[in-house]
Amino acid sequence: MIKILYFGRLHESAGRRAETMALPEGVTTISALKHWLNTAHELDGALDDPSVKTMINQALVHADIPLNGDEEIGFLPPVGGG
Amino acid sequence: MIKILYFGRLHESAGRRAETMALPEGVTTISALKHWLNTAHELDGALDDPSVKTMINQALVHADIPLNGDEEIGFLPPVGGG
């Protein structure tokens, strides 16, 4: 199962802070997952916005990484400090 | 009466922190008073040291000011903060 975390304004767009799911059929990379989630949650491409960073197992990723199906994936809007 | 205050290391040189006295006979200015005190307390000219500042009634003086005989006079070695 993958665990997906939506932070800041993204949790309002996605209507949830977190969700746990099996990798959807045919989804094998992070970019494919983002595409799938953008559609499933009607995010209007929010996860593809260049200001939104992606973490896999709490490490920033920039390339299109293959997924095993057991990762923690975080979507981070710009951070503004406390 | 004049009140004389010795601060920092000067109170050790003068053997006192403060003294009250009438102006000594013939002493009418601050420079004459310093000369008189240097001799009376065997200060080896410490009050004339350019690093020692003089205050009359809590105001710094640089010139040779006449004295009325009712002033508070402070002798201040260099201050070093707290």
Added chain:
Amino acid sequence: MIKIIDTPFNPVIELEAFTKANSDAGAITSFLGQVRGETGSVHELYLEQYPGVTKAGIQDAVTKANTRWTLTGVVVIHRTGAMGVGEPIVLVATAAIHRRDAFLSCDYLMDYLKTEAVFWKRQTGAHGTKWIEPRAEDYKDSDRWDTL
């Protein structure tokens, strides 16, 4: 010590413990950030962290501060969740033998916390609720350290 907590904290009690633990430090600088009223328009500040990631980032900044200055102690306490006006948000205290080390490291850590730390901030006030983006002024503060 780094604490990220979602319940109110008493900065005075925290500082007392830190001061006791650093009684031979010579110099202790602290900064306390509280929720500002902004002329009555803010009712609530809400901060969200990424558990693990947020703390690791702060730990990294503390490590950098320890590398750059000679410190005998550092404490960072940061609130998350919903806070009302006047509530403490953040406390940073640094202890050092020398005054400049204490001042600069505290200032540095606060710049990190106010500009780069992994927090998302939502403000609720008279004009509704909005997520706050970093201010250009905060970035400028943080840039200062690159030239030291």
Added chain:
Amino acid sequence: MIKIIDTPFNPVIELEAFTKANSDAGAITSFLGQVRGETGSVHELYLEQYPGVTKAGIQDAVTKANTRWTLTGVVVIHRTGAMGVGEPIVLVATAAIHRRDAFLSCDYLMDYLKTEAVFWKRQTGAHGTKWIEPRAEDYKDSDRWDTL
């Protein structure tokens, strides 16, 4: 508020009062200076003031800080007399709406207090008793403010 006192003070209690009085400030910076052990060689620090003159000088520095930065509150508490290792010497706290104002004003006041304030300082340690002259480093700190 400026206090020059010849008995020990509790910086935490003072800060608590200051924090309460400035609960809507947003930013509070404080600095606490304590007697340093200097690797065990200092046993006592003795500070002498010129009553009236010392306080007037600090008041003047506080006025300058209030002119230069936007502050909602300032407290300066300074010990005189004989102090042992670990005892508080000085506490400065500044409160402001904005973080930079709080940091810079606290730093500025501490520079004044450590370099220009009217105090005479005598140190007693393993090597006897000596009056301390200002350090060149302290003057350099204080000079920073001339160019701001």
